[in-house]
Structures are given as structure tokens and as C-alpha cells.
Amino acid sequence: MASQDIILAKLNQQQKIAVESTEGPLLVFAGAGSGKTRVITNRIAYLITEKGISPKNILAVTFTKKAAGEMQERVLSLLKELNVGNENTPLIGTFHSIGALFLRNNAKYVGLSPNFSIFDTNDSENLIKDILVEQNIDIKQIKPKAISYFISAAKNEMVSPDTFSHHYGGFLEDITAEIYPLYQKQLLSQNALDFGDLIYLTVKLLSENERVLGKYQDMYPYMMIDEYQDTNTAQYMFAKLLSQKYQNICVVGDDDQGIYGWRGADIKNIQNFEKDFENVKVVKLEQNYRSTGNVISAATAVIQQNTLRVEKALWTEKGSGNCISVYQAND
Structure with missing residues (x-):
């Protein structure tokens, strides 16, 4: 089976569009249970095998160490299936781990030595x-x-x-x-920094040092960010700075699932993506593989009360399923 067939075989039509749209800014609205991790994983493989992009020129960012580890495993597994050697792999990590890497390689510009704590x-x-x-x-x-x-x-x-x-x-x-x-x-x-500095100082470095910014823009002309609805101002600026030269940035998220406002996440980052970049392609992953029809209908009825949300029409092939029961617990 050809590599393209392996990559696209198990994807629905909207997932295929997201995987094959490799050039320019791409906004993927991924509803709950819509297979977004598969899309990101297969998109990385597609870039490498079908577009000839070196793995070293691909950066994928997510929020948790666990999610980054799972994505790394899935990418390596798929590349192995495609007979692609793993001597060179994309950089997949959290905002903080990638920030730490950038800072250790450029510590002198922020007044630190590379072995900072x-x-x-x-x-x-x-x-x-x-x-x-x-x-x-x-x-x-x-x-x-x-x-x-x-x-x-x-x-x-x-x-x-x-x-x-x-x-x-x-x-x-x-x-x-x-x-x-x-x-x-x-x-x-x-010779130390805290967790917040890992992104704060990285953004300062990239915004104040054109040579360092240019180096990383050329190193990572293809960029993907998962859970974009959870980005705060510093993370948003990091993504925009790195992608502004080539603009091959793919962000995946769901404004219906923005739950981290208490720690600085700004839902407007995903809602305003089309204003931040020109000629943005928008793909909506609306088929739900996780829940039954009754669950999706109930969730949609609740979230539709948010008049600022981007309209999405989730659906499933799982059938209606059991009726939803309400349990009222004592205080």
C-alpha cells in the first residue's frame, strides 16, 4: 500500500482535508471526540512522506508532557509503518519544554548560562x-x-x-x-528561572533578537499547535513570532472546550485566528467517534447558549444511545 493510502485510509473527508492542507495558515476546529490527535499525527507523516519536508523542520506543540509523549509515540509508530527511519524526528513537546530548549541554546542572550536551574x-x-x-x-x-x-x-x-x-x-x-x-x-x-520564565523569556528573546528569531523561523517553517483554545498571551505571541515568516501554521482546538481562563488562557486567540493571518483555511471536524447521539444533543443544547462560539454541528454514527439521566446530589 502506498504511503499516502496508509496515511489517509482511516480518515473521514474533513480529516483528509486537514491532513492534506499543508501550506499556509490552517485553523482546525476539532469537536470533542473528533479524532484531532490522529489528524495531527497523520499530518506530520504526510508532510514528511508526501511533501518531502525534513522532520527537523517540523515543530508540534501541545500542553501536557503526557500528550506530547503520546503524540511522539504515535508519530514514530506511523513513520515506522511507512518505512521512514527515526534517526530524524520532529520536535514534539510542550510550550515549556520547547522554551527551555530554546533558552538553553541561547542562554547568554538572557543573562544566564546554559546549565540554569x-x-x-x-x-x-x-x-x-x-x-x-x-x-x-x-x-x-x-x-x-x-x-x-x-x-x-x-x-x-x-x-x-x-x-x-x-x-x-x-x-x-x-x-x-x-x-x-x-x-x-x-x-x-x-542562574535560575521559574516555570513562567520558560515562555516569558523565550518570547522576549524571539521578539528582541532578530537573528535568533530568524534562525528558529528557518528551522521550523512548519508548525502545529494542539489545544489552541487554551493558549495565553505569552504562548500566543510565541506561536505568532515563530510562524510569521512562512505562515505554515496549523492550530487545532475547540472554543467550546476552553476551560483554562483562570490561568490566563484567552479563548479569543482561536476565535481571532482568521484576523491574525491572511487566507486562513478553516476545517471543522464535526463527526464524533466517542459519544452517542443523546449525549451530543444534550451537550450542544447547553453550549449553544454561548452566543460568541463558532458554530459547529457535531454528529455521530453511534446512534441515539441511552437516555440521559439526571442525578441531584445532596449539598
Whole structure:
């Protein structure tokens, strides 16, 4: 069987369109249970085997380490089936792991050495606690965790220590405005950064250093992002900077499944994708392989109350299934 037949054999018509649309910006609205991971996996294989794109020129980004690992396994398995060697593989990872890679390779431009440490949540809060004590601020009243939250939120929004007070106001925010610059200075002195810096500093690097930006744009002219509805400002800027030269960017997501607004995700990133790029091709994956008709109808009836959503018509071949029952639990 030809490689193209293997890649496309188990796909429905809309999935095939998404896989075969390799040039220019592509927006794939993938409803729940619509096989989006298969589309991304097969699209990577299609780029390599049918379009002759080197795996080294493909970047795929997702949100969790687990999702990235599963995608990597599926890509390697499919490439093996297609008799493609795995000596060169696409770069598949989370925003944070890819940011860490970029920063280690360009550490000198952000004032670090390549062997920098990455502080976890406890490390960050302990450092903030030490700074609060040094500033004679009562840590029983002002919790380090609260200050850490605002610093993290600022980095998600690409707000620097110097401009924090221009964007945030309030009692805790005013204290954070004092601590944030000291915190960043301490991190730098320890050759360390925190989780938020992995994207915040990467975006600063790409936006301020044209040579580094150009290097990565040429290295990864083909880019795919999963769960695009969950991107925050920093992640959005990362994607836009990297893709602005060749614009071969494919984003996959579903504005009906945006649940991370509390951590800075902006649903407008996927809803406004067609405004950010010219000649965007839109594909809607509407066939659901997971749920029965009654479940889909009920979910649709609820989500349709959101007047800002992109219209989608989910359907399934699974039949109506059992009626939905309602269980009301005690408080």
C-alpha cells in the first residue's frame, strides 16, 4: 500500500482535508471526540512522506508532557509503518519544554548560562518568602503563594517587572510590584528561572533578537499547535513570532472546550485566528467517534447558549444511545 493510502485510509473527508492542507495558515476546529490527535499525527507523516519536508523542520506543540509523549509515540509508530527511519524526528513537546530548549541554546542572550536551574512552585514560593522577610513584610498576612500567583499571571501576559504597576492595582498587587523586580534579580543571580520564565523569556528573546528569531523561523517553517483554545498571551505571541515568516501554521482546538481562563488562557486567540493571518483555511471536524447521539444533543443544547462560539454541528454514527439521566446530589 502506498504511503499516502496508509496515511489517509482511516480518515473521514474533513480529516483528509486537514491532513492534506499543508501550506499556509490552517485553523482546525476539532469537536470533542473528533479524532484531532490522529489528524495531527497523520499530518506530520504526510508532510514528511508526501511533501518531502525534513522532520527537523517540523515543530508540534501541545500542553501536557503526557500528550506530547503520546503524540511522539504515535508519530514514530506511523513513520515506522511507512518505512521512514527515526534517526530524524520532529520536535514534539510542550510550550515549556520547547522554551527551555530554546533558552538553553541561547542562554547568554538572557543573562544566564546554559546549565540554569528551573525552580518549581515550592522553590519560587520559598524565594519570595525570603524576599518578603528581607523587606520586613509579614508573611502571615501576605502569603508568598499569593505573590507568586500575581508574578505568574504577569508573565503569562508578558508584563515585565518594570511595568507591572501599570497593569495591576490593589493592595496585594502593589506589594507584588515591589517584590517582582527583586524576585527576578534573585533568580538571575542564582542562574535560575521559574516555570513562567520558560515562555516569558523565550518570547522576549524571539521578539528582541532578530537573528535568533530568524534562525528558529528557518528551522521550523512548519508548525502545529494542539489545544489552541487554551493558549495565553505569552504562548500566543510565541506561536505568532515563530510562524510569521512562512505562515505554515496549523492550530487545532475547540472554543467550546476552553476551560483554562483562570490561568490566563484567552479563548479569543482561536476565535481571532482568521484576523491574525491572511487566507486562513478553516476545517471543522464535526463527526464524533466517542459519544452517542443523546449525549451530543444534550451537550450542544447547553453550549449553544454561548452566543460568541463558532458554530459547529457535531454528529455521530453511534446512534441515539441511552437516555440521559439526571442525578441531584445532596449539598
